[in-house]
Amino acid sequence: MSDLKNLRGKAACVGAATTGCGEAPGRNSTELMAEAVIHALADANIPLHEVDGVFAATAVHSMAAMSLAEYLGVHPKYSSGSNIGGSSFLAHALDAAMALEAGLIDVAVIAYGSNQRTAGGFKSISEPMPFEAQYEPRNPITAYALATSRYMHDFGATRDQIAEVAVAARAWAGLNPEAFTRDPLTVEEVLAARMISDPLGKLDCCLVTDGAAAVVMTRAERAKDGPQKPVYLLGAAMAHDHRMISEMPDLTATSAADGGPRAFAMAGYGPNDMDTVQLYDAFTINTILFLEDLGFCAKGEGKDFVGGGRIAPGGALPVNTNGGGLSCVHPGMYGLFVMIEAIRQARGTCGDRQVDGAKLCLAHGNGGVLSSQVTTIWGTEETL
Amino acid sequence: MSGYFDGPGPEAEFRQFLADGKFMIQRSKGSGIHVFHPRVMVPCSGETDLEWVEASGEGTVYAATCTRRRPEKGGDYNVSLIDLAEGPRMMARVVGIEPDQVMVGMKVRARIDDLNGAPAILFEPA
Known part of the structure; x- marks a missing residue:
């Protein structure tokens, strides 16, 4: 019989790093990924040769974990290059926790890197979707535009309501020196931006940047010995139900509503306990759908929930405190950056954007076309 | 006698119908459930009793x-x-x-x- 709590708090993040965020001219994706690993290991004060678990996925490597391990010169006892899109890294945290708890490995690194911006724009090794490709969807944006059109139809949402997501993200980015776009943004500016795929305009869409990130995880007992405040993985769960947007059962309801409650059950906490909420915001609609599907508000109410500054700095619920994929960084696959912002908030190291006393932080990853959903809940020692 | 899985797969059959000017979808003989895109089984239930029918359009x-x-x-x-x-x-x-x-x-x-x-x-x- 399954026991959702048997991984709760058994593994922790002991090192984290980002690098090359924004533009990293002349550096390739593997170099960036390896640099992030070196910084994260330094953060954890763990030597490279102790790494025996490697987890990676990118949009340009078909076998990312092997490419990274080879580059680093480490010999994993367990690795996973499982690629379920931008949420892969949150799934890797669950993989790592399982491998650590099972005693298969002692030190896990999870990594991502991309130089897409300075190398000429978004690229993906994704195959064309059968029965869709002929109609020339410009994925991923076509899929998210379709979801937005249905959400607006079903719940009477307007573009200006949805634009509040971008405005709040930009306000957070203004507090984050690492964010790529930091100038203040208004709803009017979001609405006036060039249309890309109706009803989504340019400022409803994530950035196209370079960037790399890495996280180091160990078992909880070792985590206490490191130089950083350990941040424990309290809950994690995944769900997915389609690969092609034409196969998504309901474009206004993601499978986060399936995995999210399992992650909360494992953690023993609920939505109201979260001090910060980090959601994969590839497009403005994402934040609304995930707030609803993860239980922060009812289905259809997200359009109102995100207004009035509620999710912006100083609001009742701090969401995407780094500025998100919309305004901080989005190097093709953003999930690891979502997770690192949750970890940094729990560490209390976020400077001007730090949420006072943040102890419990949710990081939610999305992959494909609203396809894979992975929810993780991170907490400080006192939340164990 | 040819079996259910013999011959061209559902995608090839669908594309041949299309080339012949027909919009065909699949239907489960047992449950009557219609299926698109073309598959070798009914999604979720797994029944292998799909036949081609012309879509109403x-x-x-x-x-x-x-x-x-x-x-x-x-x-x-x-x-x-x-x-x-x-x-x-x-x-x-x-x-x-x-x-x-x-x-x-x-x-x-x-x-x-x-x-x-x-x-x-x-x-x-x-």
Whole structure:
């Protein structure tokens, strides 16, 4: 019989790093990924040769974990290059926790890197979707535009309501020196931006940047010995139900509503306990759908929930405190950056954007076309 | 005697029907459930009793977007998800109307025409 709590708090993040965020001219994706690993290991004060678990996925490597391990010169006892899109890294945290708890490995690194911006724009090794490709969807944006059109139809949402997501993200980015776009943004500016795929305009869409990130995880007992405040993985769960947007059962309801409650059950906490909420915001609609599907508000109410500054700095619920994929960084696959912002908030190291006393932080990853959903809940020692 | 899994697969069969000017979808003999896109089994239940039936061609726009594209590259075009009267949903393009005027809930009817050099199911307002 399954026991959702048997991984709760058994593994922790002991090192984290980002690098090359924004533009990293002349550096390739593997170099960036390896640099992030070196910084994260330094953060954890763990030597490279102790790494025996490697987890990676990118949009340009078909076998990312092997490419990274080879580059680093480490010999994993367990690795996973499982690629379920931008949420892969949150799934890797669950993989790592399982491998650590099972005693298969002692030190896990999870990594991502991309130089897409300075190398000429978004690229993906994704195959064309059968029965869709002929109609020339410009994925991923076509899929998210379709979801937005249905959400607006079903719940009477307007573009200006949805634009509040971008405005709040930009306000957070203004507090984050690492964010790529930091100038203040208004709803009017979001609405006036060039249309890309109706009803989504340019400022409803994530950035196209370079960037790399890495996280180091160990078992909880070792985590206490490191130089950083350990941040424990309290809950994690995944769900997915389609690969092609034409196969998504309901474009206004993601499978986060399936995995999210399992992650909360494992953690023993609920939505109201979260001090910060980090959601994969590839497009403005994402934040609304995930707030609803993860239980922060009812289905259809997200359009109102995100207004009035509620999710912006100083609001009742701090969401995407780094500025998100919309305004901080989005190097093709953003999930690891979502997770690192949750970890940094729990560490209390976020400077001007730090949420006072943040102890419990949710990081939610999305992959494909609203396809894979992975929810993780991170907490400080006192939340164990 | 040929078995259920013998011969060309469902995708090849579908594309041959399309080349012959027919919009065919699958139906489970036992449950009557219609299936698109073409598969070797009924999704979820796993039954292997699918047969081909001609689609009515009637549908409703479930979701729609106007993809903005420079005029010199062909101009804007519509991409929609269409709920077929038989139940399944498919991606398609609604034509015969400005691409930004395709609305969710609009009734549409299928026709087969060339799209980028191959036969395709397109829809136009019913």
